[in-house]
Amino acid sequence: MPLLEVKDLKVRVEEREILHGLTLTVNEGEVHAIMGPNGSGKSTLSHVIAGKPGYEVTDGQILFRGEDLLEMSPDERAAKGVFLAFQYPVEIPGVATMTFLRTALNAQRKARGESEYSTPDFLKKVREVSKSLNIPQDMLKRGVNVGFSGGEKKRNEVLQMALFEPSLCILDEMDSGLDIDALRIAADGVNALRSPKRAMVVITHYQRLLNYIVPDVVHVMSKGRVVKSGGKDLALELEASGYAQFEDAA
Amino acid sequence: MNVALAKTGSGRAVSDLFASAEGLLPGSPAIKAARRQAFETYERLGLPHRRIEEWKYTDLRALVGEVLPLAASPDAGALSKAADAVKAHAIAGARKLVLVDGVFAADLSDVKAIAAEASVKTLRETLEKDAGDILTTSSTDAVISLNAALATDGVVLEIADGAQLSAPIQIIHVATAASASAYSRSRVRIGKGARATFIESFVAAGAKAYQVNDAVIVEIGDNADVAHIRLMDDAPDAVNITSQFVTVGADTKLNFFNMTTGGAVSRLQGFIKLAGEGSELSINGVNLLKKTEHGDLTLVVDHAVPNCTSREIFRAVIDDRAHSVFQGRIIVRPDAQKTDGKMMTRALLLSDEAEADNKPELEIFADDVSCGHGATAGALDDTLLFYLRARGLPEKDAQALLIQAFVGEAIEQIADDDLREHVVGMAERWLERRS
């Protein structure tokens, strides 16, 4: 059974259809890249998978290990193993990052019927992960993403991903706003999480990221549909010739 | 017309009450006369209602209707119930002074430890020695007159010049009597150069549908450093009306924090006078209201002299059909140049039917001042809620985290660690009761 099946998905926002029948199948262990021009609906797709309110699904299905994802609340989806690294992570003043991480991790474990982490185990785990991502400990004492640079926010998303160990990771433009070193560190963090049990959907505009996180499949999205899928060479092709050839197809 | 209403309405019940209570109330003949006069003022005015400007948003005639009979003096059963409540609400490291149904309970209090660093007496003994001025105020407010008429007991604390209290003092008001009212009045005097933290807690020991009418007089000398924390966690069907009269000397720091987590109807009205130059007043108020609760914080900050700073930050979290009121008046007297007075209200509305009223007033008679006020009201941020839920937090938990952050900014102002933890715990329990 595929991990994620998006079937002929149609989505409206404020009376306007954004996704016009999108189909995507992701199996365990695979890394998929989604590329496509601005406004083609990449973030919309990721939001609908994560369960963000405000989107109306008018047709189609999203199955996660065969279960209807659209019937689940966002927190249920997270507990099942769906993780979205946001294109624009929000700042939450007054909620210390550590408190947030622990509350979220334990909420997911509780929903799965697992025991809560003890404080020492939790701290040990956070320390390990943050060290590998080059995130200083005192950053974790601040409010969630408060005063973080763009790159730090993105690294904080990868930190959460490593901590929650989801089975589906959707990375929405993880590379935007990262300098070359930060990109490599974040990509190493993501690669470390690659496993035969885990799948990744990497949304990006740039082939460069895919040099670090090498995809099994590349999809081209245009105007609310997947218009072409291929191997990793498709990304190189896009880099050379742009999206114009696909606009017509869509 | 108002007068007739007062007499035929709520006035009558008190009239009987006063006649039956008079014999039990402490005080010399002169004080008895003062009480009678205060009571007559009350009877003439009746309970405040919306046509009285100061009570526009808190119409006690509509919300409370009737004044309940005076609670009996606590018996052994009441004291033992109160002892349990005191244990549950005592703040780690603080020394306690306990009032049960408005009556001082020496056995539940740490009088000895406190007496080593301060003078502590009861209102009862103070009045018996004829310190009648403790019952007088210049106010013409009916609830304050009622308090003067019926104040049964309270604590009278004197912290000497230069004293540095080694532990906070916690005055705990415990209600054990159902469907009765308790009238207390306390005075806290803090001398020059003294440093003190005092806390007032209002709690219930199983009592329901009771009424509290408390008055507190706080007099702070020059160069003092004072933290005053008030935590009102009365029963959900109780009424708590408290009036505070605060005078601050020169070069003094006063941090006042109030949190309301209980009571069907409550009002804290504070009259704070900055009477000496160079002082800094910081006030943080938090209302956590649900169901049909009504919580009112009314503050009058009077800058009587130049060069003082006042900061008022008020945060309300309002759920269901609850109603939160903030009225803040800043008065700057003609001499009070270089006054810096600001107030800010933020209301978090958790339901469509939640209501927040905000009435700031600036009365400025000096020309070289910096004063202002601001207000925001709104729901929880959907984007933040979604972020938290996408990380696995169920809706109520995600809301709770954001609400804690919202009130946390105010609670952070409490310097004492144990005390701050205690207040955080109260807010957390309120959030748990929500879900």
Ligand SMILES: Nc1ncnc2c1ncn2[C@@H]1O[C@H](COP(=O)(O)OP(=O)(O)OP(=O)(O)O)[C@@H](O)[C@H]1O
């Ligand atoms: N809340 C919304 N209200 C109205 N229109 C929206 C909303 N969200 C998205 N859209 C529209 O949907 C379309 C797709 O947006 P989306 O953010 O999914 O694109 P994207 O492929 O992620 O673009 P980018 O590469 O710039 O991130 C855009 O035209 C956008 O304006």
Ligand SMILES: [Mg+2]
């Ligand atoms: Mg996008």
